[in-house]
Amino acid sequence: MKQDPDKSPLNFSNRAFKWLVILMSVFLLIEIPLLISHARHAYFKIDGWFAFYALLGLIACAILVVLARALGGLVRRDKSYYGNQEEESLPEDLDERLR
């Protein structure tokens, strides 16, 4: 059975995004030796740790996504919550001949 591409990591529906992942991995490969060879001036001690910013990025994203999900459970409502159905489309905005 074909897996839903949006539901599993490392499995994407298109080639373009796969290339982005490959590009990121290449960056990562360049990054690691640079990290080892160059120590950054630390202002707060912890930012001098090895790969501190990578760790920060990972933890930050995880925490924020969990928070967003938890808050989403509390504040998400049907789109007709405020009475009016959300309007879409703005075709009237621009000249017809462009469409």
Place this chain on the structure above:
Amino acid sequence: MNDFADFPPALILFAGALLVPLLKPSWRPVYLILLPLATLFYILQLKTGNGWQFDLFSFAKEPVEFLRVDTLSKAFGIIFSLNAVAAFIYAFYYKKSTQHVAALFYIGGAIGTVFAGDLLSMYVFWESMAVSSTFVILARNTEQAKGAAFRYIMIHLVGGLLLLAGVILTIAQQDGSIAFNGFDFETANHAGTWLILIGILVNCGAPPLSAWLPDSYPAASVTGGLILSAYTTKTAVYTLLRGYPGWEPLIWIGCAMAVYGVIYALMESDIRRILAYAIINQVGFMVCAAGVGTHEAISGATAAAFCHILYKSLLWMTTGVVLYRLGKSRLSDLGGLYRTMPVTTVFFLIGCLSMALPGTCGFTSKNIIIHAIEHEHLFWPWLLLEISAAGIFLAVAIRLPYFLFFGKDKGLTPKDAPITMLGGMALLGFFCLFFGVAPGTLYDLLPYKIDFHPYSLAKITMVMQWILASGIAFLFLKKWLAPKPGISLDFDWFYRKGSMQFYRAADTILNGANVLAKRFFIDGVVKSVCNFFESGGSHTAAWVMTPIWMLQGRSAVDIDHLQQSLFKRSKRGAFPIGITAFCAVILLGLLSIIFLLEKP
């Protein structure tokens, strides 16, 4: 000092706006591009100094000054007019002149505010901005836009009134001086400056006064939203940098904005609402920098505002193309658009990567703020901003392009952007990259010279680490980040739903109290008093006379008859004159006795 011939640059746009309806529709688009272009060149040649001063108010110590040119106002003036040029190229085929006129007044108001020399001139331009921006929203002319515009103007009128109250109190506190320079946190910490600050924070989109932004900007038209996204919040940032450098609470307000913006941006499913929350997040960085208040922080905030306008406008433009071509703005309805919209996709990627990637303007500007905070050793603000920087990159630069342009193909095959829209995007895309590779040009525009070198290996590896980390985080959290249907409630709930419930509660409580009061006073007390004055006398008389009649040996029927006749006479006022006169004499006699007894 500027001579009188140097007029406020806003006048070009104000005067120009009045001519728009008179022009032939075919000339209008070119005229609309030339106006901000002329403003841009005019601002570029302005020399540092003050001008256009008028003695308008007797209470003010100094004349009202409509032109103050220095490096800070010039930097904001340049980016405001540059962005307007790109926006009008993008809106080349937009036909509604009402929106164009409102937009020109709005941009003029924003430029007027940054060049205003004192509190009073600043307030005038500030309010003109609030009014004209409401018309920009209204120009879309849908029910949603009307509702959003109403809420928008209500919030901004409240903000404007607070600002006005603050301005009046501050002028009184400054002994009639209308000067608007940096307020000192220690000496100028009074109600006036705080009210001005709250008024400014409304325009910044600081929570809980923030919900107007994601409510109103997506309700405007494609081009209206684009124009709105640049000016209100950045003008507010300018006023904070001008008036409130070093006000410590701003550091924490900025951090709150950054975190709040990123959480909502991660939660939202509507592309323009995501961008609206991203604005709050990015403005949070600038507010925080204003709170730090060092020269490096002020310059960093100016650079960040400058670059934020560039890449955020580019993002509004590219998402505007999607909206214009498909009429859809929910991520859950979109996907796989890169196949038929490759050029828009490239410009979108330039815009979103410009938030942080080395080689773009976000990298060369936002890191100045981070650097300034590191220099001041502010650990928690630094950590919160770094966390939200990674988070907003995940939300806008990874999640948004993935679900919008890549991701699951929804079978949509829209055409790519029209040539004029591409023109606007190309102009901003160019500057996003230009200020990324040649940051010196940007740094020359900043209010204070800074010793900041973005392209050190340490800084590049630092940023690349969390960029890659957020990419990896996305791979594993993709399921949780998938767009969901529905809307997210924000602080606007309090006035959209909460106010209705408040109304109902007030209705129940106050009208209930009203009914109770009616029952007690009108039906109870007043009625009894009326009864007393109507028949109190006859009842008293009957009460006195009945025992006498009984002693006289009258029958019960007789007594009843006498009582009824007493009541009737009392009601009609028809007692025989003799009895009345007798009672009056007795009453006078009693009064005389009391009077005599009272006398010592």
